[in-house]
Amino acid sequence: MKDILVAAYDGSAASRRAVDFAIRQAGLIDASVVIAHVLEWSPYSFLTPQEIAERHKRRAEELARAQNALIDPLLKELGDAGVPVSAEVRYGHVAETICQIAKEARAGQVFVGRTGESRLAQRLFGSVAVTLAQISPVACTIVP
Amino acid sequence: MQHSFGSRALSRALALAFALCAAAPAWAQVETLDDTINRIFADSTGWFVSLIFSNFPGTSFPWIVGWLVVAATVFTLYFGFIQFRVLGHSIALVRGDYSDPRDAGEVSHFQALATALSGTVGLGNIAGVAVAVGIGGPGATFWMILAGLLGMASKFTECTLGVKYRNEYEDGTVSGGPMYYLTKGFAERGVPGGRVLAVLFSIFCIFGAFGGGNMFQANQAHQQLAGVFGDYPGWITGVVFAFIVFIVIVGGIKSIARVTEKVVPFMAILYVGTALVIIGMNIGNIGWAFTQIFRGAFTDMGIAGGAVGALIQGFKRAAFSNEAGVGSAAIAHSAVRTKEPVTEGFVSLLEPFIDTVVICTMTALVIIFTGQLVIDPETGRYVVDQGGHIVTATGATGVGLTSAAFASAFSWFPYLLVVAVVLFAFSTMISWSYYGLKAWTYLFGEGKQQELIFKILFCLFVIVGAAANLGPVIDFSDAAIFAMAVVNIIGLYVLMPIVKREVNGYLSRLRSGEIRKFT
Numbered sequence: 001m002k003d004i005l006v007a008a009y010d011g012s013a014a015s016r017r018a019v020d021f022a023i024r025q026a027g028l029i030d031a032s033v034v035i036a037h038v039l040e041w042s043p044y045s046f047l048t049p050q051e052i053a054e055r056h057k058r059r060a061e062e063l064a065r066a067q068n069a070l071i072d073p074l075l076k077e078l079g080d081a082g083v084p085v086s087a088e089v090r091y092g093h094v095a096e097t098i099c100q101i102a103k104e105a106r107a108g109q110v111f112v113g114r115t116g117e118s119r120l121a122q123r124l125f126g127s128v129a130v131t132l133a134q135i136s137p138v139a140c141t142i143v144p
Numbered sequence: 145m146q147h148s149f150g151s152r153a154l155s156r157a158l159a160l161a162f163a164l165c166a167a168a169p170a171w172a173q174v175e176t177l178d179d180t181i182n183r184i185f186a187d188s189t190g191w192f193v194s195l196i197f198s199n200f201p202g203t204s205f206p207w208i209v210g211w212l213v214v215a216a217t218v219f220t221l222y223f224g225f226i227q228f229r230v231l232g233h234s235i236a237l238v239r240g241d242y243s244d245p246r247d248a249g250e251v252s253h254f255q256a257l258a259t260a261l262s263g264t265v266g267l268g269n270i271a272g273v274a275v276a277v278g279i280g281g282p283g284a285t286f287w288m289i290l291a292g293l294l295g296m297a298s299k300f301t302e303c304t305l306g307v308k309y310r311n312e313y314e315d316g317t318v319s320g321g322p323m324y325y326l327t328k329g330f331a332e333r334g335v336p337g338g339r340v341l342a343v344l345f346s347i348f349c350i351f352g353a354f355g356g357g358n359m360f361q362a363n364q365a366h367q368q369l370a371g372v373f374g375d376y377p378g379w380i381t382g383v384v385f386a387f388i389v390f391i392v393i394v395g396g397i398k399s400i401a402r403v404t405e406k407v408v409p410f411m412a413i414l415y416v417g418t419a420l421v422i423i424g425m426n427i428g429n430i431g432w433a434f435t436q437i438f439r440g441a442f443t444d445m446g447i448a449g450g451a452v453g454a455l456i457q458g459f460k461r462a463a464f465s466n467e468a469g470v471g472s473a474a475i476a477h478s479a480v481r482t483k484e485p486v487t488e489g490f491v492s493l494l495e496p497f498i499d500t501v502v503i504c505t506m507t508a509l510v511i512i513f514t515g516q517l518v519i520d521p522e523t524g525r526y527v528v529d530q531g532g533h534i535v536t537a538t539g540a541t542g543v544g545l546t547s548a549a550f551a552s553a554f555s556w557f558p559y560l561l562v563v564a565v566v567l568f569a570f571s572t573m574i575s576w577s578y579y580g581l582k583a584w585t586y587l588f589g590e591g592k593q594q595e596l597i598f599k600i601l602f603c604l605f606v607i608v609g610a611a612a613n614l615g616p617v618i619d620f621s622d623a624a625i626f627a628m629a630v631v632n633i634i635g636l637y638v639l640m641p642i643v644k645r646e647v648n649g650y651l652s653r654l655r656s657g658e659i660r661k662f663t
Contacts, residue, residue, distance in 0.1 A: 039249065041248055043240050043248070044254055047259060048259065048574060049475075049476055049479075049578035050578055052256060052479040052480070053318055053479045053578075055249075055481070056251075056318070057316030057317050062249070090248065091248035091249030100245075
């Protein structure tokens with residue numbers, strides 16, 4: 001069975017570098033790549049009654065937008081990279097959900113970009129790369 | 145036919161609201177106009193208010209409170225004390241233990257509960273309880289807790305039905321609530337009259353939304369603010385509130401609502417936490433306090449009406465605070481994403497528990513523990529004034545009594561209480577704007593234009609409520625909220641066998657392991 005690598009992708013330049021790096025590595029070891037795109041979501045966030053009534057509709061729209069605007073163009077671009085690529089779009093806590101996707105896919109490694117925020121910003125807002133480095137169940141490569 | 149009736153009624157309602165609103169700033173100063181409006185309103189609706197709030201013959205017990213408590217007792221017995229049997233499972237559902245991770249991004253049980261709670265936790269928990277204990281004595285606390293526990297069964301019944309019979313539209317949005325289960329549920333059981341009850345419910349719900357869910361809240365928020373900043377015209381508070389409500393419900397600026405709603409649970413936790421600290425500081429009184437509560441609940445402690453007076457006040461407060469049986473929560477809970485309607489019923493029964501058994505009880509205990517109620521040292525009975533109120537240590541009543549009780553331990557607390565009351569009022573208004581809207585669209589049809597008309601009317605009534613001291617208008621809208629319960633509970637009696645079938649089916653699958661935790 002082929003090795004599987006998971007690359008986190010949110011449309012940013014940093015995440016694109018992570019995807020490209022994962023593709024190159026996959027090419028070297030004959031692995032396949034799963035692109036993971038996570039829509040930040042907490043089941044404990046507050047919604048107004050109106051938002052609750054419209055949530056199912058909004059969710060469908062958000063998923064469609066992520067698929068059409070981010071994932072499909074990326075998969076198209078990566079089509080001739082010579083590496084099998086698939087994608088997973090999910091809701092949840094970003095770092096935890098990427099770990100979950102890696103676990104379910106039995107991936108050997110996770111790739112994530114870093115945006116290079118200042119220390120202060122990282123301390124205040126946290127960072128997906130740092131959280132993944134701490135909680136990833138498999139090897140985690142942080143791509144600068 | 146419905147459309148032409150709708151258009152006529154809409155234009156009349158709009159004209160009335162504009163007239164009321166244009167006159168609102170003037171009411172603040174011109175007494176005569178205010179009085180005229182009061183008189184006209186009292187003359188035309190007084191019979192309705194008297195009917196809803198009238199007492200059982202020969203007693204001072206409002207029949208509507210009896211209606212709510214009897215229904216809660218019937219549902220408790222009919223479902224075999226469901227509120228106690230499934231409490232652990234309810235908490236597991238709220239924690240998301242049974243939620244499919246693939247459904248992430250949909251409305252969670254926690255979110256539905258938090259939103260519904262923000263509509264019920266409000267001034268009643270702070271001021272209403274003080275009134276109940278101030279008249280009914282410590283014994284009222286016992287009856288309030290009992291009624292809160294029974295109310296959990298009513299809430300469970302209505303919210304299960306709310307999800308089961310909601311309308312799901314092609315675009316993925318949902319509308320639910322008593323008007324839908326009254327229509328569809330009655331038709332399913334072959335019982336006539338569902339449509340009539342649904343229309344009546346919707347009319348009462350719209351009046352309730354404009355009144356208790358809007359004008360009363362704006363009015364009370366202004367009273368609180370005026371208490372801090374000194375007296376100033378109410379229409380100023382009204383315009384500011386109306387503007388904020390407008391940009392949330394019409395402009396779709398959810399961030400303001402989110403900020404408020406994030407602060408509301410925090411406030412509630414801070415309120416309960418402070419209450420616990422104060423109880424802790426006076427822990428030496430615990431034996432005495434609980435003796436007062438139990439003695440007051442069953443014996444005559446000198447209060448108006450004796451033990452029965454305590455029962456009336458306690459039941460009344462619980463019923464008015466947690467809205468169990470009123471049907472409003474069924475509208476809020478019906479939008480949750482679940483394949484099992486009964487799970488939302490299980491979650492919703494936590495609402496009266498948190499609202500009444502926890503928050504209301506805290507207010508009552510702080511008032512009792514800090515010794516606000518004056519006892520005659522010779523007789524051991526409470527000292528009661530001519531108006532039937534127990535004399536308090538500071539002379540304060542209502543929200544002032546709660547404030548004084550908390551201030552006896554923390555002098556800064558009254559300021560926090562003002563912020564809490566204003567925020568609770570705002571979140572209650574946002575919730576009721578939605579309940580009213582759903583009733584409105586049920587009557588006049590779904591559509592952007594119908595929704596906009598309702599929302600603009602709602603904002604105009606905010607100004608009216610804050611600007612004017614419209615006693616009869618407020619009385620009428622309170623009566624409308626409880627009239628909702630008359631209609632809703634008739635429906636719940638008819639439809640409770642359907643809920644029973646749902647519960648039995650779900651619980652047997654839970655026991656057999658067919659329904660399992662995901663985590």
